[in-house]
Amino acid sequence: MLSVYAKAADGRQRLALFFIYING
Helix, strand or coil: CCCHHHHHHHHHHHHHHHHHHCCC
């Protein structure tokens, strides 16, 4: 369960960085 949460958090962080990269 903890690993799943870590995966979700990592995915959200990557998505945020992706949007920042596009907007930048």
